[in-house]
Amino acid sequence: MVKCCSAIGCASRCLPNSKLKGLTFHVFPTDEITKRKWVLAMKRLDVNAAGIWEPKKGDVLCSRHFKNSDFDRSTPNIKLRPGVIPSVFDSPYHSQEHSYSVMDSPKKLKHKLDHVISELEDTQESLRNVLEREKHFQKSLMKTIRELKDECLISQETANRLSAFCWECCQESIKREYIS
Known part of the structure; x- marks a missing residue:
């Protein structure tokens, strides 16, 4: 069926x-x-x-x-x-449901508030997970840059530029984490 x-x-x-x-x-x-x-x-x-x-x-x-x-x-x-x-x-x-209709009962308002709080908590948890994955990828990228430089596959100047870019991204990520 x-x-x-x-x-x-x-x-x-x-x-x-x-x-x-x-x-x-x-x-x-x-x-x-x-x-x-x-x-x-x-x-x-x-x-x-x-x-x-x-x-x-x-x-x-x-x-x-x-x-x-x-x-x-x-x-x-x-x-x-x-x-x-x-x-x-x-x-x-x-x-x-219209905002101009009769006001919701306290029980219904509590239900709506609980729902919004639950959504907020889920969103915060999701954001924390994304930021953790981003940190992991940034560390991995920095390691890859070091390995490429050590094996002379990229120049010191290119390694410095890539590292600076990764550092800026990392700092932005940390700022966003503290804002939430």
Whole structure:
């Protein structure tokens, strides 16, 4: 049986060529708190129960409902980072929130604040990872420059210029790290 995305208005289906198109499908979390956050983010109602929709065991969401930063791409199999919440929805039901409507309840505002804080923490973690990788690459580049110079494959002047360039990049990286 072909799995379909559970988001309202999404026609994504898990077909053999889906992964080639960059489309992945993700089962709902087993952790009840995270699963509740997913369901609330979807804003899907159950017309039969007159309440919030509840996912069944085989229900999935496609990768279109997650930001690029929500994915861990460090392994061959693309996975969601732990604790991420889907946040990309295009259905008309999700665009009906207006700033001029009735003020949200404190509970809903707390939920939104928690979501923003979670996104901020994820972004900060992602930034730290990028900066660490950048430092690693800069060290590797400096080592390569030294090796090329030692083997007389580049001149001292070229080595100095390349080293100065790497030093400037490194200093910019450190400045950005302290700003965040």
